[in-house]
Amino acid sequence: MQARLLLEDGTLFVGKSFGSTAESVGEVVFNTGITGYQEVLSDPSYCGQIVTMTYPLIGNYGITRDDFESVRPFIHGFIVREYEEVPSNWRAQYTLDELLKEYGIPGISGIDTRQLTRIIRHYGTMKGILTTSSQSVAELKELLHATPLMTDQVKRVSTRSVFSxxxxxxxxxxxxFGSKSGILRDLTQRGCDVVVVPHDATADEIRRLQPDGILLSNGPGDPKDVPHAVRMISEVMQEYPIFGICLGHQLFALACGADTEKLKFGHRGGNHPVKDLKTNRCYITSQNHGYTVMDDSISGTPLEVTHINNNDGTIEGLKHESLPAFSVQYHPEASPGPYDSSYLFDEFLEMIRQHRKKHPEVPRQVQFAAAALKSEKGELQYAQK
Structure with missing residues (x-):
């Protein structure tokens, strides 16, 4: 079956359909990873986007339950050069085609992904429509321009109830805010008692859980579409150690008075070099974001730049000058990508221990009961992982 991809600048790609026979509108982006397509598909930060894989062969090792980064994929479409219908991998449980069909996600193969990537790099990310329908190009253009991009992605991907x-x-x-499972894995492997709360949890609700520290997860979209999170962070960072990752990094920066802006085509892949300004060491990192903290907005804030991107000089890490709080734009939990930066979780836990020594009066309660928060109806919701 034929599939077509139409960009908002009028560029049309015609290829072969795989996955669901559907029609989907989203922001067309590209990922430079060689492996890890299943983790890309299941990363909630891709909600609302049509993802292009620059590596030419996709689907060759199939899909396995153990490699999911969320309970389901949230992308709006998948673009590859060559789709392998018959995977060769002893771990494979089913095919990429079957996964996309299960969740109603269209895919297209057989197009020149190099040309598409060059268009995005030159003109920036843009809206596109991926379809298997027989509508005319004129009809597709009309539908594309009439369909706005999402602004509520965080609400769509965040947990709706608390669990521990x-x-x-x-x-x-x-x-x-759209956390990958890898973040929870890294914390639990270190013995942490983790309570996961929704994106709209208030400062008071978090205080009632008596945390030793707060981790702000990754997530999709524009950080300025989540103003309630900025307000919450500005309150709790005076009381608890904080570690922000990706979207959490941007929200932390906004809460400290800095500003963010959209990148031309973003950083997406497992091979982005980041320089630690303290040690001058370069780390290869996993990244997935379309926004960045503006360098000229740091002046006058209590923030200090700790890491920069070696490719374009954008900010990749921040820390608070006086409070136990820091953040990184990249993914220390990787999945997919290198694990060079997993030490940041250890630094976060050490920061918590040092903070506790300085403030022994802060109550600390570690328990194995399920976490509880009030729902909108005022009733207690309990959830146990």
């Missing part, structure tokens, strides 16, 4: 992953060490409240 019990541990016997530090209690970490993980604020879920």
């Amino acid at each position: 992953s019990p541990g016997n060490k530090e209690r970490i409240v993980l604020v879920d």
